[in-house]
Amino acid sequence: MDGRASRKVARGFAPISANLTPLIDLSFLLVIFFVLVLRISGAERVPIDLPEPEEPVSERPDDDRRVVVSVVPDASDPSRATVQAGGRLFTLDDEGLDEFLAFVATAREAAPDSFVNVRADASLPYSTVRPVLEAIADSGGAPPKVQLVVRRGSGS
């Protein structure tokens, strides 16, 4: 009798293990997804101080095809800037602007319906951003569909 009772107790403590394989599979898939999305969006979203207008008439971005152009001030001289687009860096001299124009023209030729999203630092002089806008306007084909990127303030 004593022997039977002790056997029952031993069976009651049988190890219960959860199968963690699906959880680990799913977690790794999620990690891979977020790594890829963050890499893509990181290339498009260069950290700059975007304008934050009062009562903005802006809209949430949707899934349209787009070319994102960022005008980033130089760390040493904030009145000067470089242009970042498609993972490339363009200077704002004649040669750099020609290369940028060719880049935008090629991108728009490949996807004529794509939008050109212009992100520029709020503190930059307009005269620094103007050549970028003009290069986009001169990029050939149908008139470019340009969107200005702003930041919606927390209060608006």
Place this chain on the structure above:
Amino acid sequence: MSRRRVRGAAGSGTLNLVPMIDVVFQLLIYFILGLSLDMDEELIRTDLPRPEASAGPAIDDEPAVVEVAASGTGGLAVTVRGPVSFSASTPTELRTRVREAIAGPAPTLAPSQRFVLKPLPGATWDQAIETFNALAAAGATRIAFWREPTP
């Protein structure tokens, strides 16, 4: 004797997965937070003039030229010239004046009025965008940036 040895070898082959799951979840949280930080960006649609459009004669109506300058105190100084002429020192004032001109009791501008934004030397991108946004908020539907006519 040999059976016992086999059992012992099988029992010792388990991996402790808890630290790996910890790390994987930490990575997930990091990427989710990193992704959602910049979701406050929005878009204002605009319209850039082509060189031929600004230089050519195909202008159907007189545009209202909106000059944007930086005021002495670092604020905004906007002057509107064309079918209507006035000045404004804040985006709110500009919005009110343009809204009155387009949709007030005695409108002086058509809803399809063209506005050409002309930031003057010294004006910043922020001031240009503030002015653009104020015009759009007032009901203007045709706003473009000024471009010097090509010779």
